[in-house]
Amino acid sequence: AKRSGRNAARLFDESLDEGIRLRRQIESNLSQAIARDELSMLFQPIVATDTFEVVGFEALLRWHAVAGGPISPAAFIPIAEESNLIHELGDWVLARSLAVLKDWPGQYVSVNFSPRQFRRHNFVGYVMEQVQRANVAPSRLQIEITETAIFDDAERAADTMYRLRQMGFRIALDDFGTGYSSLYNIRKFALDSLKIDRSFIDGMMRERESVAIVHSIIHLGQALGLGVIAEGVETDGQVAMLRAAGASHLQGYLFAVPITAEHAAALAKSGITG
Ligand code: C2E
Ligand code: CA
Ligand code: CA
Ligand code: CA
Numbered sequence: 001a002k003r004s005g006r007n008a009a010r011l012f013d014e015s016l017d018e019g020i021r022l023r024r025q026i027e028s029n030l031s032q033a034i035a036r037d038e039l040s041m042l043f044q045p046i047v048a049t050d051t052f053e054v055v056g057f058e059a060l061l062r063w064h065a066v067a068g069g070p071i072s073p074a075a076f077i078p079i080a081e082e083s084n085l086i087h088e089l090g091d092w093v094l095a096r097s098l099a100v101l102k103d104w105p106g107q108y109v110s111v112n113f114s115p116r117q118f119r120r121h122n123f124v125g126y127v128m129e130q131v132q133r134a135n136v137a138p139s140r141l142q143i144e145i146t147e148t149a150i151f152d153d154a155e156r157a158a159d160t161m162y163r164l165r166q167m168g169f170r171i172a173l174d175d176f177g178t179g180y181s182s183l184y185n186i187r188k189f190a191l192d193s194l195k196i197d198r199s200f201i202d203g204m205m206r207e208r209e210s211v212a213i214v215h216s217i218i219h220l221g222q223a224l225g226l227g228v229i230a231e232g233v234e235t236d237g238q239v240a241m242l243r244a245a246g247a248s249h250l251q252g253y254l255f256a257v258p259i260t261a262e263h264a265a266a267l268a269k270s271g272i273t274g
Helices: 002-033 073-081 085-103 123-134 147-151 154-166 182-188 198-203 208-223 236-245 261-270
Strands: 039-048 054-065 069-071 108-112 141-145 170-176 193-196 227-231 249-251
Touching: 002 054, 002 073, 002 085, 039 085, 039 261, 054 073, 054 085, 054 261, 069 073, 073 085, 085 108, 085 123, 085 261, 108 170, 123 141, 123 154, 147 154, 147 170, 147 182, 154 170, 154 182, 193 198, 193 208, 198 208, 198 227, 208 227, 208 236
Parallel strands: 054 108, 108 141, 141 170, 170 193, 193 227, 227 249
Antiparallel strands: 039 054, 039 249, 054 069
8 A cells, every 4th residue: 555655646746747847838838929920819709599690709819839739728828827928918819809890890809808817907997998099999898707707806806897897898707607606796796798608508408407507597697687698509409498598699619610800700791691
């Protein structure tokens, strides 16, 4: 038992080392990714459930490292989030996301903000300055945050959200249902929409539990006067269920995968089936 314990400890050390090495590699390369022109943005349409009209696009970051190929944002965002790199990255994402709005007739762009970005000093002034610089109305920016962003200091987060709403920005609570204190949070925060996490949409066709959760989230959103966006919609069966349940908006591969700015501009004008 002693022996296997020691082996287990060494194994743990080694995988830890490996993790640290990978992290350092991502960190050092990511800090140069902007300068090397390795980052790009893709845009995924969000459609109205009843008409399939494209109302907005979610901006999704892509990193294609010259040495090493594509790296998922799910892998590098959390690492950037642990340092000030997230601010540099976030500035780039926001500027690029706002720049495409001039090519769309009226849709909004929905940008993901990490908890650290949202909590930065004078976040409200920062986004206001960026939309003014891009010469677009605040209503054309939807700010996507997760519950993690508002969990730590709920009072301060509530104040930030209130001021953003006052200025006309849209706010969506992302990955809803996966966080800690869902009900507590939506009670006091100025929100426009809830985004139902993809895991529930995915489970809907298989488990009664997921169906029940999706229905509850939609009813809650309706009762509070919020939009409800279902993400990760891949099948007609899901659309039928979500429409019957009353989700206001849908997003997922069934309608379109994340696409380039050029393609998004064409889709913004012609619509999904055009
Ligand atoms: P998220 O905000 O929950 O974004 C939705 C993810 O689901 C995206 O993954 C999208 O490509 C994927 N998706 C959309 N429709 C479908 C579908 O029908 N089926 C399946 N299987 N997947 C679908 P992606 O682009 O890999 O992004 C992963 C996560 O990385 C995002 O999750 C978000 O948390 C983060 N992220 C991406 N871009 C940014 C960014 O610019 N800033 C920040 N802070 N985070 C970002
Ligand atoms: Ca999102
Ligand atoms: Ca999400
Ligand atoms: Ca997610």
